[in-house]
C-alpha cells in the first residue's frame with residue numbers, strides 16, 4: 496500500500512498522534528499525512544478512503560473533503576471522485592457561493608442596481624471581521 500503524493504511533509508508539532516499505530520504529521524499543504532512505513536507518508540484522507548474501498552487511490556482519483564476542511568478526515572466527510580468530476584464540483588461550489596452571496600447581499604440592499612448607469616454597486620459598509628488566533632487550514 497504505497498502511494499506517495501505528498502513527498503514533502505513536515506513533522507507535526509504534536510507528533511504524538513497515531514492512527515492504526517502509524518504516526519500522523521501535518522504536510523506543508525495543511526493536510527494530515529500518515530507515515531505507513533519509514534519515509535513513506537500518504538495523505539490521511541487517502542489512507543482512510545483506501546481502508547474503506549480496500550484498494551489504493553488511483554492517480555486518476557481524488558479524495559475530496561465534503562466540508563472543505565482538509566483536516567476533517569472522518570469517513571463521512573470524504574468522497575472519492577475522478578479528477579475531472581472533482582474539479583467540476585469545486586467550480587460548482589464557487590458558483591453556488593457566488594450566487595447565494597450575491598442574492599443575500601442584494602436582498603439586504605448592500606448590493607444594488609443603479610438604473611441610470613445600468614451597473615451594480617455596493618454600499619460602503621463597515622465589515623467587522625473577528626480576528627482569529629489560529630490560522631484556518633482551508
Ligand SMILES: [Zn+2]
Pocket residue numbers: 558559560581585
Ligand atoms: Zn475537493
